[in-house]
Amino acid sequence: xxxxxxxxxxxxxxxxxxxxxxxxxxxxxxxxxxxxxxxxxxxxxxxxxxxxxxxxxxxxxxxxxxxxxxxxxxxxxxxxxxxxxxxxxxxxxxxxxxxxxxxxx
Amino acid sequence: xxxxxxxxxxxxxxxxxxxxxxxxxxxxxxxxxxxxxxxxxxxxxxxxxxxxxxxxxxxxxxxxxxxxxxxxxxxxxxxxxxxxxxxxxxxxxxxxxxxxxxxxxxxxxxxxx
Numbered sequence: 001x002x003x004x005x006x007x008x009x010x011x012x013x014x015x016x017x018x019x020x021x022x023x024x025x026x027x028x029x030x031x032x033x034x035x036x037x038x039x040x041x042x043x044x045x046x047x048x049x050x051x052x053x054x055x056x057x058x059x060x061x062x063x064x065x066x067x068x069x070x071x072x073x074x075x076x077x078x079x080x081x082x083x084x085x086x087x088x089x090x091x092x093x094x095x096x097x098x099x100x101x102x103x104x105x
Numbered sequence: 106x107x108x109x110x111x112x113x114x115x116x117x118x119x120x121x122x123x124x125x126x127x128x129x130x131x132x133x134x135x136x137x138x139x140x141x142x143x144x145x146x147x148x149x150x151x152x153x154x155x156x157x158x159x160x161x162x163x164x165x166x167x168x169x170x171x172x173x174x175x176x177x178x179x180x181x182x183x184x185x186x187x188x189x190x191x192x193x194x195x196x197x198x199x200x201x202x203x204x205x206x207x208x209x210x211x212x213x214x215x216x217x218x
Binding site for chain 2: 042098
C-alpha cells in the first residue's frame, strides 16, 4: 500500500470553480509537500506544511496531523491551473499518484 | 539564489552508450534526491545523497545505474549501457536538511535511440 494516497485521480472543472484535492498519508510522516507539474514540464514546489494552513495567491493548503490528511484548494480556478498536482512525503519524497486537473474555459 | 540546475535538459543516447546527468543543488543545500518519471507515469524515487554519501539507494536499479555527490561539484547520475527502457525524465531535488522543503530542477529528458 502506498504511504501517500491522493484523490481524485482526475478532475475536470469549469473556470471559476473551487477545486479541492485530497491527500491521506500513513504513520511516520510529519509533513507534506504539494507539488505541481505541467504536462511535459518541470516540477514546482507549491507548499510544504506540517500543521494548519498555508495560502499563496489562489492556492490554499491545509493539513490535519491527527487525521493524517491534507487538502489543496484552488479558488477561482483558471485554465492555466491545469496540471498534475502531487502530494509527497519528505524523506525520500514518497509520492501520491497525482491528480490531473483540467480547467475548461 | 539560483534554483536547482540540471543539465543537459535533453540528452539523446544510442543503445549501449553511457548517459551522465548532472544536478547542481541550490546554494546551501547538501541533500540531493534523484527521481525518474517514465512516460505517462508518476515520479519514482531513485536515490538520496548527502555530500559524499549515499543515504538511500533503494530505488536504484541494481545494475548500470550509479549516483554520486562529491564534496565539490554537482551530483551525477550515471547510466551505463543505456537501453530504450531508460528513456524517461530524470529530476533531481535538493533540500537544506532531510525534512525541509525540497526544490526541483527542470529535469533531464533522456531519449535512447
